[in-house]
Amino acid sequence: xxxxxxxxxxxxxxxxxxxxxxxxxxxxxxxxxxxxxxxxxxxxxxxxxxxxxxxxxxxxxxxxxxxxxxxxxxxxxxxxxxxxxxxxxxxxxxxxxxxxxxxxxxxxxxxxxxxxxxxxxxxxxxxxxxxxxxxxxxxxxxxxxxxxxxxxxxxxxxxxxxxxxxxxxxxxxxxxxxxxxxxxxxxxxxxxxxxxxxxxxxxxxxxxxxxxxxxxxxxxxxxxxxxxxxxxxxxxxxxxxxxxxxxxxxxxxxxxxxxxxxxxxxxxxxxxxxxxxxxxxxxxxxxxxxxxxxxxxxxxxxxxxxxxxxxxxxxxxxxxxx
Numbered sequence: 001x002x003x004x005x006x007x008x009x010x011x012x013x014x015x016x017x018x019x020x021x022x023x024x025x026x027x028x029x030x031x032x033x034x035x036x037x038x039x040x041x042x043x044x045x046x047x048x049x050x051x052x053x054x055x056x057x058x059x060x061x062x063x064x065x066x067x068x069x070x071x072x073x074x075x076x077x078x079x080x081x082x083x084x085x086x087x088x089x090x091x092x093x094x095x096x097x098x099x100x101x102x103x104x105x106x107x108x109x110x111x112x113x114x115x116x117x118x119x120x121x122x123x124x125x126x127x128x129x130x131x132x133x134x135x136x137x138x139x140x141x142x143x144x145x146x147x148x149x150x151x152x153x154x155x156x157x158x159x160x161x162x163x164x165x166x167x168x169x170x171x172x173x174x175x176x177x178x179x180x181x182x183x184x185x186x187x188x189x190x191x192x193x194x195x196x197x198x199x200x201x202x203x204x205x206x207x208x209x210x211x212x213x214x215x216x217x218x219x220x221x222x223x224x225x226x227x228x229x230x231x232x233x234x235x236x237x238x239x240x241x242x243x244x245x246x247x248x249x250x251x252x253x254x255x256x257x258x259x260x261x262x263x264x265x266x267x268x269x270x271x272x273x274x275x276x277x278x279x280x281x282x283x284x285x286x287x288x289x290x291x292x293x294x295x296x297x298x299x300x301x302x303x304x305x306x307x308x309x310x311x312x313x314x315x316x317x318x319x320x321x322x
Contacts, residue, residue, distance in 0.1 A: 005095045007107045008034040010304050013086050013099065014114030014247075016043035017290050018280025020070045021297035022112050022304075027077035029305045034108070035074065036101055038085045041067045043116045044281070045290050048141045049132040055291060062132075063141070063290075070294075082106075086115075091254045091273055110275045110304040113255075113263060114297060115247035117281035117288065126210035127239065134217025134236045135210060139166045140289060146236045148172050152220055154207050155240030158185045161193055163238060168196040175232055177222060179206045179241075202232070210237050246282045258284040269300035277304055 010026045012019045015037025026033040041064050045051070048063030057066065074081060084102035089111070091097050096107040127135055136142035143166060151171045153164040156178045164176045176193075181204055183190050193199060205222040211231065212218050219233040246262045256264045256272035262284035269277040279300040280293035 005107055006109060007105075008032045008080075009108065009308055010034075010110045010112065010301075011036065011097070011099050011106045011108035012112045012114060014043070014112075014116060014280065014282070015040070015071070015081065016114060016116050016280060016293065017045055017067065017070060018116070018282075018293040018297035018300075019112070019114035020067070020074050021294040022114060022279060022301040023074045023079040023081075023297075024070070024077055025298050025301035026304065027074065027079040029301070031305060031308065033079040034106055035079060035081045036084050036086050036099065036106070037081065039083065040071060040081070044137055047131060047137060048290075049136065050145055051141050051290065052144060053140060053289075053291070060145075086250050088250050088252060089254055091276060097275060109308055110277070112269075112297070112300045112304060113248075113251070113271075113276070113278040113282055114280045114293075114300070115250075115282050116293075117246045117262070124207055124210055124239070126212065130210055130212045130215065130217050130237075133212060133215045134234075136236055136238050137240075139163045139170075139238065142236075142238075143167055143170045146171050149235040150175070150233065151236040151238065152177060152232055152234040153238045153240065154178075154220070155238075156180050156184060157240070158189050160238075160240035161185050161189050163240060164199060165189075165192055165196070167238065168199045171198070171236075173198045173200070175200050175202060175234065177202045177205045177207065177220070177232065179204065181225075205230075207241070248282060260284075267299075268303045269296055270303060275304075275307055 009031040010033045012035045023033050023035050045063040045067050050060040051063045052060035088100045097111045099106040147170050150173045153176045164174050167174045204225045209221040219231050221231045223229050248261050263278040264284050265278050269279050277300040279296035281288045
């Protein structure tokens, strides 16, 4: 591979807290860095109506405001942001790691995948219109906004049920609705769901619409398995039927994934393919929080820098350059 084949040293796919933090570290290290993102502010953080657990953020702010500040840092340090969706990759060529954007191909020596776990899906009617008015996707981020309120959790897996348990300690009541005919969770989670007096499980309900007045959520409309419709009232609707599937389909098997299609990495964010790293919610892991994603972005960038400079990426690297 000749230097003229390259369009950048490091290509980052994804413009959330993980991707943008990686870009800050990479650009400050002197790497020619390009970020591909479908929108200037994208992902779960951009959708959060208020974030109160971001370090140094004393008063809650919309996630978009915090992410915009991170984006400004990216641009300040000289990384390039390209607004595009990545359609595919080719990591098997000897002419660099190829990333296919909307109208161009990027060729890099190293790649960081930070596409998150919010794979595009068809939105429920009313979801987009009432975003910021009671529609939420993260209890740790938005749960405190609904203290003492009646809320609804829409989901069909353990993640939704565990979020409902967390909400039960904040909200007045939590109604968990699922299209499944029974709770799909292990014994521990199922047992814990029976303990709080303020948690109710409604099975066999498929959400049709999130309803509200004056831009504020008042509940959700459902259809049961017999075709009957009903409305459940609530000041907030936490959506977990979408937004937690990893965005990895464009990789086309280029790196190893777990059984749920999350990217497998080590603690230094290395994937199964040398030179390809992953950070944030697209990784196979347990904790999915915005500040954790940002930290993983920093680790991925430091590992990529070491890789590009010909050094072995090791866990005993020692003091990293800030």
